Amino acid sequence: MFRGFELSVKEDFLSVYKSIGASQHEYNKRRVDECLNRFRDGSGDLLAAKMTAEWFPEIDAQVFISHAHKDSALALGLAGHLHKGFGLKSFVDSAVWGYSDDLLRILDDAFCYNETSGTYSYAKRNRSTSHVHMMLSVALSRMIDRCECIIFINTPQSITSRDYIKGDKTDSPWIYSEIAMTRLIKKRSREDHRGTESLLATESLGTDTRLRVRYDVDLDHLSKLDGATYGMWTIRSHGRAGATALDTLYDLVPPSPIE
Template sequence: MFQGFNLKTTESLECLLANKNSYTNILEQNKKAVYKNIESHILNGTVLDAESIMNDWFPESDDIHVFISHSHKDIKLAEKLANWLYEQFNIKSFLDSHIWNYSNDLLKILDDKYAKNITGETYIYEIRNETTSHVHMMLSSALNKMIDNCETLFFLNTENAIENNTLSTNVENERTASPWIMSELQTSSLIRRKQNINRKILVAEDFRDSDELEFSLIQKSAKFEVSYPVKMQHLTNIDLLDLFYFASLAKNHDGYHALTFLYNEHNGCKFYTHETNESIK
């Protein structure tokens, strides 16, 4: 990941995003290609091959530009943003909710095969704990790799994702009820800052103090009364109006080159491509 953005939205601004489905259709086609018979992942007749499952169900990709982290309640907003980025700049987004759905489907397949009681009406608690642990570890690993592969992260900072909670210490802070949002923001604050291997190398001019170039994160929590603090200091605060201004600047550009205009507006420095040595205004 090269840069992360804390995208704050309002209902009045959300309606400005086009209701197009071009990228949603691509995501749906990708999802259909994921599902394979679990029997094909069994080693020696009994043991499941975790690497084979991860390759099929949670495949890595090097041609995704943006990772969109969001609450499952904001899936429609996340899809609208992904469609807008694709329509405007041919920018491809990764929606984490799609991989969550994969994990739930995979869990159902495994539990039906390995965790059902003899009656077939209930599941064995201990086995279900094991299947859930394994699938969630696969999911977490896949999400971490994708955050590292994508050059940009957008965190949809909505009321569904973040709450301001006052703890017993009377310190008010931003927290999330979602362990996945907590994990994604934590990962994005820790991984190396790097440009994607598929883009032209950007060289920065006139950096400010490195502390000012750090990003920022957010999170919070909910039922069953678990609350996770969230890191957002490494994310750059923007809103949808910033995105629309970015669209006016990056008109007629696409992919990684379009994202460069967003970095130039919100990174405290200007970038130019190494090959051409041309500043991007």
Template sequence: MYIGFELKKFNKNFFDYFDYYLNIGNEIFIKHKRIIQKTLNQFEKNDGSLNGDKMQSNWFPKINTDVFLCHSHSDKDLVIAFAGWLKDNFDLEVFVDSCIWGYYKDLQKLIDNRYSKNPQRGLDYDNVLFAASHVNMMLNTALMQMIDNCECVIFINTPNSVKPNEVVNKIISPWIYSELAMTKLITKKSLQSHRVDYINESKVFSELQIEYNLDTKHLCDLSTGDLSRWEGISLKKYNALDYLYKMKS
């Protein structure tokens, strides 16, 4: 990761052709899903255990992306359209985690059905919690790797992701909290380290809501006005990102 932004007051009204960009975004992530959408049975090893490395690599394969979008799952279509906008205008590859998280419940169900069931009592609560902790840890590790590998991270701050408070804003998604914490802790990389390879060559959550303090002081502010100015340039890929960085410096 080189830099992070916080995008506020962003909604469908930003787009002149929302459905057009949504279609582009959906095409991108259908392609991504085809890469990772493999039979869950492949995760089971010969000895009956589950292959954590294989699960991680199948869910979050090493897809080369430029921008990581952190957002509420309630804003999925909005963010996919934004990904389409970034691709159409600047030829940027974008990672949207909500297109991947749907597999969380599938794997959890697989583990519960095979390893957490008690013939007499149904699901064993302790085993379910143990399995869930492994799934969460693997996904958080994979997310950290993806954030670390992406040059630019953009947090889409909407009412769906942040609960306003008179004293302090609160986040109700543990995943958003985790991702923002990662952007603060991960060692920032130089642009050259991100681009050297380029030059050389997936309702998961329960109704329980737990609030976390929102800390975005380390992120640069990004507005829809900034996006509109950025859209007016005729640059692509890294030249487009460089223009954005200079514009916000």
């Protein structure tokens, strides 16, 4: 990761590019699915070892897009425009977290289900859930580390409405985890990123209404990016693509004082 941005825009922002973003997102999801297929059989130990060693080895992206589940259209529109306007590849975080329930079901059916009683073991389910969330969290951290640019879409869907102005609370554990990682992961130069193939982004799962947990989120280390500034980036990047387009964004938006 080189730079991180907090994007605040309206719901219809870049909506005309949604179909382009959706095609990119579906491609990434297929790559993740192909990767998961290699881990569906065998013991739980082998599953974890292989996943942590080989997770998403072939997905390449320069921009990681973090967003709330209800902001999927926004994320796809952004990904579509980044590709169409700047020639940039994005990874939307839902390509990772979207498989959380599927992966849990595979493990639970294999290791937690009691055929005699027709029920699942509560203790084993707790253990399988902790393993899956740990593995996916590690995978996302690696993807964030590999991406040069991180864009967090900040709307009332991701930051709770009454705290939206201050931007200090979220109901999503996935958003909390991703934002925390952008602060903790060591920053690398843009030259370092461009010397190798890069990657990633994710959608957050909906919050369980039976359990509401609010996480403190610190966004001070992310540079502020609004729709007007994004439009200026598009204008100033005319004729530029890929890394040079990102350089224009970095020059246009000064780093956060603590970035």
